[in-house]
Amino acid sequence: MQERVELSHRQINQELLAANLKGPRWWWLLVPALVLVVMGAASAAGYMYNRGLGVTGLNRPIFWGIFIVNFVFWIGISHAGVMLSAILRLSHAEWRRPATRAAELLTVFSLMTAAMFPGIIHPGRPWRIYWTFPFDFSRGIWPDVRSALIWDPSAIFTYLTGSTLFVIIALIPDMAVLRDRTTGVKHVIYRFLSLGWRGTPRQWKLQIVAGILLSALLLPVFVSVHSIVSWDFGMAVSVEGWHATIFAPYFVIGAVLSGVAAVVTMMALMRWAFHWEHYIRPEHFDALGRLLIAIALGWFFFFSLEFMFGLYSLEGPEVSLRQMQMFQMPWGALFITFITTAFFIPITLWQFKRVRRNILLMFLISILVNIGMWLERFLIVVPGLMRKQPLTFVWGGYTPSPVEITLVVASFIFVALMVLLFAKVFPLIPLFDIKEGQVLKDEVQVGRVRVPAVMREE
Amino acid sequence: MAKRSVLGLFKDADSAANGVDALKGLGISPMDYDILTGMPYPDGAFGEPHTQHKLFVFPLVGAICGLAVAILVTAGTQLSYPMVTGGKPILSVPAMAIISYEATLLGAILFTVLGIIFESRLPRMQLGLYDPRITEGYIGLAVSCDERLLGTTEEALKGAGAEEVKHN
Numbered sequence: 126m127q128e129r130v131e132l133s134h135r136q137i138n139q140e141l142l143a144a145n146l147k148g149p150r151w152w153w154l155l156v157p158a159l160v161l162v163v164m165g166a167a168s169a170a171g172y173m174y175n176r177g178l179g180v181t182g183l184n185r186p187i188f189w190g191i192f193i194v195n196f197v198f199w200i201g202i203s204h205a206g207v208m209l210s211a212i213l214r215l216s217h218a219e220w221r222r223p224a225t226r227a228a229e230l231l232t233v234f235s236l237m238t239a240a241m242f243p244g245i246i247h248p249g250r251p252w253r254i255y256w257t258f259p260f261d262f263s264r265g266i267w268p269d270v271r272s273a274l275i276w277d278p279s280a281i282f283t284y285l286t287g288s289t290l291f292v293i294i295a296l297i298p299d300m301a302v303l304r305d306r307t308t309g310v311k312h313v314i315y316r317f318l319s320l321g322w323r324g325t326p327r328q329w330k331l332q333i334v335a336g337i338l339l340s341a342l343l344l345p346v347f348v349s350v351h352s353i354v355s356w357d358f359g360m361a362v363s364v365e366g367w368h369a370t371i372f373a374p375y376f377v378i379g380a381v382l383s384g385v386a387a388v389v390t391m392m393a394l395m396r397w398a399f400h401w402e403h404y405i406r407p408e409h410f411d412a413l414g415r416l417l418i419a420i421a422l423g424w425f426f427f428f429s430l431e432f433m434f435g436l437y438s439l440e441g442p443e444v445s446l447r448q449m450q451m452f453q454m455p456w457g458a459l460f461i462t463f464i465t466t467a468f469f470i471p472i473t474l475w476q477f478k479r480v481r482r483n484i485l486l487m488f489l490i491s492i493l494v495n496i497g498m499w500l501e502r503f504l505i506v507v508p509g510l511m512r513k514q515p516l517t518f519v520w521g522g523y524t525p526s527p528v529e530i531t532l533v534v535a536s537f538i539f540v541a542l543m544v545l546l547f548a549k550v551f552p553l554i555p556l557f558d559i560k561e562g563q564v565l566k567d568e569v570q571v572g573r574v575r576v577p578a579v580m581r582e583e
Numbered sequence: 584m585a586k587r588s589v590l591g592l593f594k595d596a597d598s599a600a601n602g603v604d605a606l607k608g609l610g611i612s613p614m615d616y617d618i619l620t621g622m623p624y625p626d627g628a629f630g631e632p633h634t635q636h637k638l639f640v641f642p643l644v645g646a647i648c649g650l651a652v653a654i655l656v657t658a659g660t661q662l663s664y665p666m667v668t669g670g671k672p673i674l675s676v677p678a679m680a681i682i683s684y685e686a687t688l689l690g691a692i693l694f695t696v697l698g699i700i701f702e703s704r705l706p707r708m709q710l711g712l713y714d715p716r717i718t719e720g721y722i723g724l725a726v727s728c729d730e731r732l733l734g735t736t737e738e739a740l741k742g743a744g745a746e747e748v749k750h751n
Contacts, residue, residue, distance in 0.1 A: 134621060134720030259660050267660035271671050271678040279682050283689040290696045297705070302621070305715035320700070321707025323725075324717060328703045329623035330634040335699040342642060342695060346688050353681065560622035560720075 130403055134560055138302060141556050144399055144548050145303060151398075152549060159542040166535030169528050170246060178249040180528050187510045187523040192247040195533045197376075197502045198383070199239030199540075200281075200354050202495075205384020206232025207288050208347050211340030220412045222558045223404045226295065227395060228388045230553070232288045234543040235387075238536050240281050243274075246532055273353065273360040280353040284346050291339045297322050298332060298557045332557075351380045358505065365446045366509040369434055375427040382417070382424045382467070383498035386491040389413050391544070393488035395553055404554055407482040414481030417494075421472050428468075428501075442512060450508050459500050467497025587733050588712040589750045591724040591740030598744030599722040600629045605739040606726060619713070619723035629722075641698025642691040649690020653683035712751050721746075 132140075144152070173180050183190050206228040213221030245251035257278045259267050268275045300319035307315055322328060355376035358367040369375070389410065396405040435443050450456050471490050474480045481487065507523050525533075547553070569578040593599040599618065606616050613632050626633050657679040665673045700706070717723045724745070728736045737748045 134718075138719060259656055265664055267664050269666075269668055270657045270661060270682055271668060271675045276678070276681045276685075279685045283685040283692075286689060287692040290692060294696060294699055302718040305718045320705040321710060322705065323617070323707070323710060323713060324620045324622075325617045326620075326624070326626065326629075326631055327634045327636070328705070329620065330626060331636060331638060331699050331703040333623055334636070334638055335695070338638065338642065338695055339692065342688060342692050346685070346692075349681075349684060349688075557622045564622065564624075 132403060132559075132563055134563075137556055137559055137563070138306065140401065140403065141552050141554050141559070142303065142306060145550065145552060146306060148549060149398070152545060156542065156545055156549075159538050159545070162538045163535055163542055166532055166538070169531040169535075173246075173249065173528050173532075174251070180526060182524045182526045182529060184521055184523075186512075186519045186521055187507060189247075189506050189510060190523055191503065191525045191529050191533050192242045194499065194502045194506050195536055196239050196242035196247070197354060197506070198495075198499050199235045199242070199536065200351060201376075201380035201383040201498060201502075202387045203232045203236040203239060203284070203288075203384065204347055204351055204377070204380035205386075205388045206230070206235075207284075207291065207340075207343045208381055209385060209388055210291075211344050211347070214336050214340045218412075219562065220409055222562045223401070223554050224388060224392060224409060224413075225558065226292070226553060226555050227391050229288060229292045229295070230544060230547060231384070231387055231391055231540075233285070233292055234540045234547075236281065236285045236288065237543070238540050240278075240285065241536075243277070273356045276353045277357055280346070280350045284343075284350045287339070287343050287346055291343060294332070294335050294339065295555060296551055298324065298328075299552050299555060302556055303552075348377055351377045358509075364509045365440075365442045365512055366435065366450075366505065369431050371427060371431050371434065375424075375431050378420065378424045378427050379498060379501065382420045383495050385413065385417055385420060386471075386494035386498075389417070389487050389491035390495070393484050393491075396484065399548075399553070401554065404559060407484060410484055410487045411478065411481040414475045414487060418472065418475050421468055421475075421494075425468050425472075446508060446512055449511070450504055456504065456508055460504060463497045463500035463504060465497070466493040467501060585730050586727050587730050587750055589726045589728060589733065589736050589740065589748060590712040590714060591726070591737075591743070591745035592714055592716060592747045593722045593724065593743075593745055594720075596624065596628055596722060599724060601743035602724045602740050602745060603630045605743045606724070606736070609732065609735060609739055611726060611728060611732075611736070615728065616724060616726040619717045619725055621718040621720060636702045638695070638698045638702050641694040641701075645690040645692070645694025645697075646687045647690070648694070649686040649688065650683055652690070653686030654679070656686075657682050712749065714747075714749075 143149075181190065181192075209228040210221070210225040212218075213225065244254055244257075248254075257268055257275065270276075296318075297320060300315050301322040301324065304312060304315035304319045304322075352373035355372040358364070359369070359372040362368045392405050392409065392413075395401060432447065435447055451460050471494050474486065474490055480490075511521065511523065544553075567578045568575045591602055593602060603616070603618070607630075618629050618631055658674055661673050661675075667673065671678075712725055714721065714723060724740060726736055726740075733750060737750065740748045
């Protein structure tokens with residue numbers, strides 16, 4: 126598991142800071158293009174605010190459409206990050222080094238994107254977002270803490286604040302490296318951001334303890350966030366398919382599956398875009414592939430249980446919902462696409478080491494997994510609300526409108542844009558972590574072979 | 584006697600550890616020197632005393648504050664506008680527990696971050712005697728000594744293998 130090459134600190138600085146100090150040419154072409162797309166989506170949102178939610182496909186009885194699907198999807202992606210980073214840090218997994226910051230960033234930006242959907246897009250009246258917070262003293266009307274829709278913002282706010290601070294704390298030593306390699310205004314900015322970091326044993330000790338302590342504090346938040354998101358559904362006892370007691374762990378493991386797959390996507394893109402072949406190596410994809418096998422199996426177990434519990438109750442509406450999800454078009458086709466792309470194709474291919482070490486294949490499979498996981502959320506949200514009720518005027522279908530599709534597609538562009546903007550200013554791979562890995566590595570003679578080893582850091 | 588700063592730059596950890604030994608030999612207290620590196624080394628790698636800190640107190644205090652604020656806000660807001668919804672009690676413990684859980688952890692995280700910055704002795708307005716090569720793999724040994732010991736300290740650092748020694 127250690128195929129790294131010998132690298133000097135100077136070389137690590139040069140290669141990992143190249144994007145910050147010089148910047149690839151494609152960055153200047155790609156970023157304005159992405160900004161234009163995001164501005165276009167902002168116009169679509171403006172149009173929606175002006176005309177009202179009637180421009181969406183939402184109508185009785187389906188008031189939660191692809192905006193909420195996308196919210197759950199991005200919350201799921203955000204789980205990869207800190208979970209992966211925290212568990213790998215706590216377990217001193219050596220292969221974590223190039224993956225941690227990418228994973229943490231994915232958490233921050235996807236959580237920001239997720240929060241926009243229920244916060245300023247789906248409600249249609251973003252100027253009333255402050256109703257979620259308990260500060261409107263003049264009216265004396267407060268948020269109802271008994272509602273799952275208030276638990277949700279409190280959990281997301283905690284997770285977003287915590288994971289952002291987690292990234293910032295780990296960035297301080299890297300800011301010092303940039304401070305030492307820049308001049309002029311850039312130097313002043315990095316000097317300010319590095320807070321006067323000098324790299325004393327005390328500062329390093331605190332940095333290491335901080336990583337472990339914040340990881341330990343963020344893990345319970347991570348579990349709670351998607352549990353609470355699942356309760357947005359689970360507390361609505363009148364909607365079939367939404368109130369399974371197993372929803373919380375089922376959502377959490379689904380989030381981890383889609384999130385870790387997204388880390389694979391991001392790492393492959395980082396390797397190709399910045400030519401970081403020395404740092405992001407096939408062994409990392411191999412390790413992530415093995416981890417994904419375990420996560421996917423766990424997810425499939427919960428998925429099967431959730432489905433089986435629904436059928437086992439033998440309640441007419443629940444059974445007819447499952448029949449609709451599986452056998453009625455277009456839901457049946459979407460169901461088959463979801464289960465094959467999220468589970469059967471990936472789990473089969475990940476069994477082979479050759480596949481796990483093939484970065485292009487791992488990249489494509491990770492995209493497949495997330496197509497499947499997006500569809501999974503769609504199949505939870507929409508068919509559940511579509512069920513037929515005694516009064517025919519509440520029978521309805523749902524087709525997403527161009528405004529909804531634009532905003533959902535733009536959310537992917539927005540996350541990419543945020544990562545690219547971050548990459549221009551801050552290093553995407555923690556330099557000190559890579560340097561530490563270089564110093565702590567060793568080789569051990571076992572019989573006639575020399576095997577790579579690593580000293581466990583404390 | 585005025586204090587002066589000396590910085591010795593070492594290429595590897597062994598010679599930096601020799602530098603620390605040389606300073607000890609001169610009777611310089613560990614409070615008067617600092618090792619500057621571009622990456623974390625194991626505690627005591629240079630023969631310096633182990634770092635003591637009280638970081639673990641911060642999350643505990645933060646958690647207590649977060650919990651207190653959460654109970655105050657959830658109970659206070661519901662009691663100030665007591666509207667029954669869904670037949671639930673005004674003070675619904677399971678619902679309050681969820682928000683309190685989040686606020687407790689938020690408090691713990693915020694205080695931990697403050698603790699990290701405080702215990703790391705940051706922010707530091709002046710870098711003092713420093714060299715950018717430290718973030719390139721060199722190990723710096725920054726010493727604060729009496730002016731009369733300046734020459735001896737420089738000699739000691741050079742003798743231990745410092746590639747360059749500078750002072751202010």
